[in-house]
Amino acid sequence: MSNHYYNAEDLGKFGNIGEYQKELGDKFFSWYGEVFKDSALSAKEKSLIALAVSHAVQCPYCIDAYSSDAFEKGYSEAQMMEAVHVAGAIKGGAVLVHGVQMMNKVKEIAM
């Protein structure tokens, strides 16, 4: 085990997860491939969604993969940053909307 948790080269080894559980690995990659195909949403639109979600879940491998993919598919830097802001706004909003819960509790116990 290396002295750090993330290694850029590991992204290229993603396919190896099937070594320990082939059937589930195969099912995942087959499903994953289907998810990103042109369908009701285009593969290009899905790439931008994936970029935003990658930031929301803060997955460095996903950010690496979908920064390249979204740019390759033709999104501009500004469009990609706006997608990240959408992720940020939802995450920030998710924190702040819980402020209502806090307010409810405080109102319940305060004189």
Next chain:
Amino acid sequence: MGGHSKTSPLGDGGMKTLKRQHHNLAESSAQISILQDDAHLYKLVPFQQKLEENNLYPLKATGVEVFQVNVGKMCNQVCKHCHVDAGPDRKEIMTQETMEQCLEALRNNTSLKTVDLTGGAPEMNPDFRWFVEEITKLRRHVIVRCNLTIILANKKYHDLPTFFKRHNVEVISSLPFYTKDRTDRQRGDGVFEDSIKALQMLNEAGYGKEDTKLVLNLIYNPAGAFMPPSQEALQKEYKQALMEHYGIQFNNLFAITNLPISRYLDYLLTSGNYEKYMEKLVSAFNPTAAANVMCRNTISIGWDGYLYDCDFNQMLDLKVDCGNSKHISQFNVDALNRRSVIIGQHCFGCTAGAGSSCGGAVA
């Protein structure tokens, strides 16, 4: 030679050709040294090995049908990715005598159905129009690879759309993207705007319209260190965006992968992307694309009459492996049809993903 557009990248101190910079990569031997001799440093699989694994080595010609002539390296643009290192300072121009030899080869070989004219900006060759007229007299399909901005670069080129129309020339034009930002980054400031005007002029002449037979195809190539996305999806986006914003119509979009040659190789090396880009090409090797590479049915003629398997090999100075027919003056189609194609690490560019050729994807 000629003027250039007021907005062209030439006058603003931007890109210069490698030759003008006296750059070491201006020499093909320096490029080959990086691509071939240093391949082991990057732990890249040799292209030959990939072909062997797929029973494609030696890569044999399948019969020459496309006669691609590079009429010179002079160009009004200096694009960052240019594999020709073309530019206004390049003086290598095909003479009328060499063109005569090309016409003689065409006269003697009716199997050469398509003549594909490229450069530089082929229109800057002083004998360009004469050459097109003579080829049309031989009833061959003529393609001109027009960079679009040349049409606006000088008054004497403004009538090119009608000249092309008169000779029923197929026009293939580079437009790296349907937005200004990406196009200008690769081809220079103001190129997108001039390209749009030129496309509108071609449309006015009847090019790219459904009710005419005047074919206008566009070329996408990545503005960076990555491979093209799906050609089909891109074509749809291009058609929609160009029609919506500029009222422009065209026939097909060809997505072309950039090969690590000349200025694009320089870009990859200086930006630190070379190794990763090569790895990406190697891992995307597609045997179907490899079987359909364009060099198998193409012969490429250099400005000085020497013969090559493709325009990329031409720029690397890798002449055809065909003892009896290395120059247009000794053109022997039977011998050329039996030749093996000269290959190198750069060939991974044509075999990656959906494949790449002067006519776009091949797989």
